[in-house]
Amino acid sequence: MQTKLFDSNPSDLVLNLLPKDGCAQYLPGLFDETQANALFEALEASLPWQPDHLKMFGQAVTTRRKVVWVGDPDCTYTYSGVLRHPQAWTPEILRVKAKLEAIASCQFNACLLNFYHDGKDGMGWHSDDEKELEYQSPIASLSLGSTRKFAFRHKQDKTTASLFLENGSLLLMHPPTQQFWHHALLKTTTVQTPRINLTFRKIRDVS
Ligand SMILES: O=C(O)CCC(=O)C(=O)O
Numbered sequence: 001m002q003t004k005l006f007d008s009n010p011s012d013l014v015l016n017l018l019p020k021d022g023c024a025q026y027l028p029g030l031f032d033e034t035q036a037n038a039l040f041e042a043l044e045a046s047l048p049w050q051p052d053h054l055k056m057f058g059q060a061v062t063t064r065r066k067v068v069w070v071g072d073p074d075c076t077y078t079y080s081g082v083l084r085h086p087q088a089w090t091p092e093i094l095r096v097k098a099k100l101e102a103i104a105s106c107q108f109n110a111c112l113l114n115f116y117h118d119g120k121d122g123m124g125w126h127s128d129d130e131k132e133l134e135y136q137s138p139i140a141s142l143s144l145g146s147t148r149k150f151a152f153r154h155k156q157d158k159t160t161a162s163l164f165l166e167n168g169s170l171l172l173m174h175p176p177t178q179q180f181w182h183h184a185l186l187k188t189t190t191v192q193t194p195r196i197n198l199t200f201r202k203i204r205d206v207s
């Protein structure tokens with residue numbers, strides 16, 4: 001499947017990285033090196049980064065990776081068994097959100113930010129399919145800092161697909177990707193520098 005991402009530029013054809021049951025599109029260089037590095041530094045310095053708390057096999061786990069949950073005030077969200085209350089949007093994140101909304105032609109109301117100190121930090125296999133998430137909406141994932149390997153694995157037949165997420169790049173995961181595929185940010189011994197990832201999401205109106 002080939003999908004046109006921008007109406008304005010006919011050369012911006014972005015291929016689907018998945019062979020079936022979903023659509024993931026990679027757009028490198030959405031922010032150039034200078035912009036991406038400036039954004040990385042601003043986010044690293046200004047946000048209240050905290051270790052993440054997960055429940056794995058009934059056990060409480062504290063991650064080395066750090067997170068910030070940002071969103072509209074009513075966007076509480078439970079994942080990995082833990083209820084999160086959002087921090088208020090910051091001007092930088094709002095600017096990024098507006099840019100990604102224009103590209104993805106949709107609205108986001110929440111964003112999970114992850115800080116990976118180096119290759120020893122990663123994120124295990126999961127899908128972003130919590131009941132609070134709007135099933136129809138894509139997830140837009142912006143990468144800043146070190147290049148890291150990201151992989152998809154089909155839930156039924158275990159087919160895999162992977163790619164490297166570069167500084168300033170965007171990965172769009174469209175429905176029904178989360179229903180059929182797990183994804184992971186793979187650990188590696190070869191990366192010694194940090195990375196920040198922002199995943200913009202749409203929480204359903206549960207009122
Ligand atoms: O860091 C990444 O690229 C992936 C993050 C992710 O999968 C998530 O936040 O749900």
Ligand SMILES: [Fe+2]
Nearest residue numbers: 126127128183
């Ligand atoms: Fe995810």
